Amino acid sequence: MGEDELAQELELARRAASYRTLFGSPVAERVLDDLAYFCHANSTVHVIGDPYGTAQLEGRRQVWLRIQHHLGFDPARIVRVIEPNKEETP
Numbered sequence: 001m002g003e004d005e006l007a008q009e010l011e012l013a014r015r016a017a018s019y020r021t022l023f024g025s026p027v028a029e030r031v032l033d034d035l036a037y038f039c040h041a042n043s044t045v046h047v048i049g050d051p052y053g054t055a056q057l058e059g060r061r062q063v064w065l066r067i068q069h070h071l072g073f074d075p076a077r078i079v080r081v082i083e084p085n086k087e088e089t090p
Contacts (some may be wrong), residue, residue, distance in 0.1 A: 016073030023071060032067070051087035 023032060036042065041064045045057035
């Protein structure tokens, strides 16, 4: 893995840690519950006969998926990325 890819992985880990810090409280759980509803996390976003409405709801859903992706990011992933590169370092 090159330096650019490693830098991207490290940035992703930092960002994920920020998301976990922000959304890690009981109050944040209530906010996440509200966002899950608002962003149609568990329902279809298709609006029959309204492509613009569908696109709007899909945009909301993408925000939800991004939050969930960062909350579920595995920090050990960075170790798996870095470990093979240790041998390449002089």
